[in-house]
Amino acid sequence: MFDYHHHSANSVDSLTPMAKVCAAALARGITEIAFTEHMDFIPEESNTGYFAYDAYMAEIGTCRRRFGADLAVLAAIEIDYCPDFEDEIAAWLRGKEFDFVVGSVHYLRGRGNISEPRALRFFDGLTVEEAYEVYFDLVRRSAQFGMWDALGHLDLIKRYAVKKYGPFEPLRFAEIIDEILAILVEKGIALEINTSGMRQPPKELYPHPDVLRRYRELGGSRLTVGSDSHDERDVGRGIPDALRLVEETGFAHVERFRERRSLGVPIRAMIAA
Numbered sequence: 111m112f113d114y115h116h117h118s119a120n121s122v123d124s125l126t127p128m129a130k131v132c133a134a135a136l137a138r139g140i141t142e143i144a145f146t147e148h149m150d151f152i153p154e155e156s157n158t159g160y161f162a163y164d165a166y167m168a169e170i171g172t173c174r175r176r177f178g179a180d181l182a183v184l185a186a187i188e189i190d191y192c193p194d195f196e197d198e199i200a201a202w203l204r205g206k207e208f209d210f211v212v213g214s215v216h217y218l219r220g221r222g223n224i225s226e227p228r229a230l231r232f233f234d235g236l237t238v239e240e241a242y243e244v245y246f247d248l249v250r251r252s253a254q255f256g257m258w259d260a261l262g263h264l265d266l267i268k269r270y271a272v273k274k275y276g277p278f279e280p281l282r283f284a285e286i287i288d289e290i291l292a293i294l295v296e297k298g299i300a301l302e303i304n305t306s307g308m309r310q311p312p313k314e315l316y317p318h319p320d321v322l323r324r325y326r327e328l329g330g331s332r333l334t335v336g337s338d339s340h341d342e343r344d345v346g347r348g349i350p351d352a353l354r355l356v357e358e359t360g361f362a363h364v365e366r367f368r369e370r371r372s373l374g375v376p377i378r379a380m381i382a383a
Contacts, residue, residue: 214262
């Protein structure tokens with residue numbers, strides 16, 4: 111059982127030490143955990159400048175020594191994509207000893223962070239089409255940039271958009287979502303199944319199950335799964351249910367990463383375990 115999206119005190123929005131997360135993961139039957147800490151480059155974003163790579167890698171090493179016999183502890187990162195900083199992102203990644211890199215979109219310059227409660231201000235003066243399309247355009251550019259092993263929570267905007275516009279309807283944005291998914295297939299970037307949406311206002315996975323099915327129809331086969339937890343209480347939450355949905359949709363494997371190389375692991379084996 112893998113949890114490939116977790117934050118610790120190395121992220122600005124978590125206070126939980128890695129060791130506490132690892133202990134909770136073992137108690138819940140998790141066999142691999144990736145600490146995907148936030149890394150930001152946008153000057154006006156509060157996260158920028160917080161992540162300390164050397165201290166993070168030292169803590170990864172400590173947890174590997176303590177828990178490594180029973181838990182694979184992956185060094186990972188979640189980079190907030192912004193087209194203004196593509197060169198800086200590429201340069202920063204060079205030489206870093208990550209097992210796994212997630213690319214995602216949280217912050218839209220001039221409008222703010224869509225993953226925070228105050229994100230409702232983002233939607234001021236925008237129709238549902240305008241709001242989703244400006245976000246999905248940035249996700250499309252993130253996929254095209256292609257520096258990631260997986261694309262994180264593809265439809266994260268719905269976290270608070272559902273409060274403004276009601277339930278997310280993927281069919282309304284089918285054209286641009288298809289573009290994003292086709293890029294992932296072409297570039298071999300995995301699609302993340304993120305269970306945090308089940309704990310948040312959408313009450314469904316990121317991405318929507320219809321998006322997952324469409325990814326399959328377009329030839330997509332590479333998936334990762336993660337809880338996107340920020341403390342030990344949510345380690346692994348929703349992952350068994352997500353795996354069952356993924357299998358019902360026709361997928362046979364999820365990806366396991368080491369040093370940014372992947373291998374498919376049968377979903378059936380995880381569910382059976």
